[in-house]
Amino acid sequence: MRLQAFALGLLGALALAAGPLAADDHRFGRHEALVVAHRGASGYLPEHTLAGYELAIDQGADFIEPDLVMTKDGHLVVRHDLNIAATTDVATHPEFAGRKKTMAVDGVAEEGWFVTDFTLAELRTLRIVQRYPDRSHVFDGRYRIPTFEEVLDLARRRSHEERRPIGVYPETKHPTMHRSLGLPLEPALARALRRVGWDRRQAPVFLQSFEPSSLQRLRQLTDNRLVQLVDASDVAPDGSIVFEPPFDRPYDWTVSSDPELRARRFDFLVSDDGLREVRSYADVISPWKRYVVSSKAVDRNGDGTVGDENCDGVVNDADRVLMPPTDLVERAHAHGLDVHLWTFRSEARFLVSDYAGNPVNEYLQFLRLGVDGFFSEFPDTAVTARELLRLEE
Numbered sequence: 153m154r155l156q157a158f159a160l161g162l163l164g165a166l167a168l169a170a171g172p173l174a175a176d177d178h179r180f181g182r183h184e185a186l187v188v189a190h191r192g193a194s195g196y197l198p199e200h201t202l203a204g205y206e207l208a209i210d211q212g213a214d215f216i217e218p219d220l221v222m223t224k225d226g227h228l229v230v231r232h233d234l235n236i237a238a239t240t241d242v243a244t245h246p247e248f249a250g251r252k253k254t255m256a257v258d259g260v261a262e263e264g265w266f267v268t269d270f271t272l273a274e275l276r277t278l279r280i281v282q283r284y285p286d287r288s289h290v291f292d293g294r295y296r297i298p299t300f301e302e303v304l305d306l307a308r309r310r311s312h313e314e315r316r317p318i319g320v321y322p323e324t325k326h327p328t329m330h331r332s333l334g335l336p337l338e339p340a341l342a343r344a345l346r347r348v349g350w351d352r353r354q355a356p357v358f359l360q361s362f363e364p365s366s367l368q369r370l371r372q373l374t375d376n377r378l379v380q381l382v383d384a385s386d387v388a389p390d391g392s393i394v395f396e397p398p399f400d401r402p403y404d405w406t407v408s409s410d411p412e413l414r415a416r417r418f419d420f421l422v423s424d425d426g427l428r429e430v431r432s433y434a435d436v437i438s439p440w441k442r443y444v445v446s447s448k449a450v451d452r453n454g455d456g457t458v459g460d461e462n463c464d465g466v467v468n469d470a471d472r473v474l475m476p477p478t479d480l481v482e483r484a485h486a487h488g489l490d491v492h493l494w495t496f497r498s499e500a501r502f503l504v505s506d507y508a509g510n511p512v513n514e515y516l517q518f519l520r521l522g523v524d525g526f527f528s529e530f531p532d533t534a535v536t537a538r539e540l541l542r543l544e545e
């Protein structure tokens with residue numbers, strides 16, 4: 153990778169003569185790993201709000217990360233889920249009581265209110281609330297659902313003000329399902345980027361999806377850098393990755409007419425054959441971090457059982473221990489793919505015991521393994537860890 157980085161550096165120097173960025177510089181001139189603000193600075197402010205994106209930029213994030221869904225009148229808006237029950241005050245709006253329903257999302261029945269049943273004007277009357285009970289609810293009810301156009305305008309304005317590229321890292325959410333509802337995401341996304349001249353490869357943009365067919369569509373529509381996400385359902389007590397539906401494979405494979413695709417799981421994408429295939433349409437592979445460093449459950453407290461090892465009454469990552477890293481980062485780099493990992497959160501319940509409750513230790517481990525970017529909900533901590541790595545080199 154160092155030789156490759158050197159070669160890319162030379163290419164970059166040559167490209168600088170012709171334009172501001174090297175065609176293959178996925179770090180946009182940065183030496184260090186990119187900090188992608190996952191749903192904004194969502195550890196501090198409710199996810200997917202303009203205020204949360206602004207705070208992430210204030211904290212030094214390189215990219216803000218909007219998840220894209222579509223209204224019934226064809227506008228791209230920013231929400232993690234089609235179901236807005238958990239992140240808005242829709243339940244308190246009597247005028248929308250009749251919209252509550254049960255809908256299958258990627259084959260799984262959910263009850264709630266769904267973005268695709270609302271016009272943009274209707275959605276704009278809602279206010280956003282915090283999803284997690286243990287994060288601040290002080291800001292509930294203050295912010296509206298942003299449109300993707302607003303996010304693009306924010307990134308462009310702040311890039312100008314900060315005199316550094318502030319990029320966008322949008323994800324197509326449930327692209328096959330949107331298509332089946334007559335609301336295809338990819339053409340609207342390409343159109344929105346084209347409107348601001350950000351459909352070019354040199355623009356500070358990564359487009360991400362779990363569904364390979366969505367990325368392959370985008371490859372035809374834009375020159376932007378593309379990111380293949382790799383999910384799983386869980387990690388087993390022995391540290392192996394678990395693939396339970398619906399998180400066993402991308403939904404477009406689940407409903408594919410091709411039996412070979414229907415038989416694959418997400419882990420195909422991190423095999424050498426899979427990485428080669430991903431490289432044919434994408435620039436970055438973005439797996440769940442457990443594909444690079446997993447964790448296992450052990451009897452740390454010696455009480456003869458495996459479970460709540462720190463005796464705080466709950467069983468979570470803090471009770472587990474790290475396993476040795478896999479070779480995925482090296483193999484992805486050998487295939488010409490950058491590696492962006494998710495998701496990094498600072499709360500103790502998300503930190504494996506080896507990190508001693510300090511999220512900086514987790515970032516430093518992955519930085520030393522050579523990852524090229526992080527999805528962080530606490531961009532200030534990610535930026536600090538990146539600075540500490542620079543000091544230790």
Ligand SMILES: [Ca+2]
Pocket residue numbers: 459460461462463464465466467468470471
């Ligand atoms: Ca515990």
